[in-house]
Amino acid sequence: MTTNGHNGMNETNQPSSDGTPCGDALDQLPLRIAGRLAAREARALEEHLSRCAGCAAEVEFLEAVVRARPEPPRAFKTSVLGRLRIDDSGVTEAVPARWKWLANRWDGSQRRAAGWGLSAAALLVLALGIGVVWSEDPVADGDTQFTSALLAPEDEMVEEWMVAGAPVLDGLPDEVLLSLMTEMD
């Protein structure tokens, strides 16, 4: 990498032979590299660079620095979009900050796969539930009887709000819930 650039002698903004002061040229070089110069300014700058060795060397130095430009992580955009719910009413936060590590782990294809997985899990739970309801032996075993004897009907956890963690889990999207279930396994 060349570290030769403008030696500073012309940075007093005195016009060079093409009429463009070096200070103005040095100001504009980053915009030239970023492609943000208007056509007229760009032409004047090129004219200056063709005559001023110091400014031309500065371009080389700045371009080397720009090659070290840090970029966000590859999955950054997916992580942000994974935390949002987008519909006709606009954009809302679907995954709060405390759950973002889950959203960060999943890309779009994983979320779709999780959707199918959740559907399958729901079917399984439904099938098991039907099996229990249709069971012909109401007094299954000693454990069940023992539990029933300990819990008066009003003590049973029939309300969702009585389940530990329910308020926290409320409102989380399916894929996050599924991931949590997987984590708990």
Next chain:
Amino acid sequence: MKGKSREATDPAPDDGELVQRAKGGDAAALDLLLDRHQGVVYRFLLGLLGDEDAAADAAQETFVRALTNLNGFRGDAAFRTWILAIARNEARGMARRKSRRRESALDDLPPPVAGGPSPETRALRNVEVQRVRDTLARLPEKQRMSVSLRLFDGLSFREIAEATDSTEGSARVNYHHGIRRLREWLHDDQRT
């Protein structure tokens, strides 16, 4: 035919238009806004926080906050200026939380090693690229921010002043001092 050719030459929609579309739930508009601004927001936060993971975290929070509060964007300033202001608040909040945590629970622990990528990641990266980044990270904050925003993202000195809470003149001076110092340090480093 006429419509088609017009469509083909239409310039990319500006940020104001994308924001309006995003407010109505247009996912493609959100996607474009993210594409356009994720880099500058991430680098801005990296300049402030000095740690890649912290910068990525703060950038994610910044976008979630901004995109779920698009009604708060009135269009008086550019979208980029608006989101950089949110990013700066996020960085301040993160720094405050970090210092509170350190004061309370982690008093006995040694301070974390200077942030940045793991040694493995560093080894994989181009040595020259890493050398420039390390040197840039040594610049004083105002100079580092001005160099990064100007050189990496092409912001005007006025935009830099708004983002860093300084004046246009200071932003210009900080940029030129930062570049000069960066060149000197890289030159010295190359010689040793």
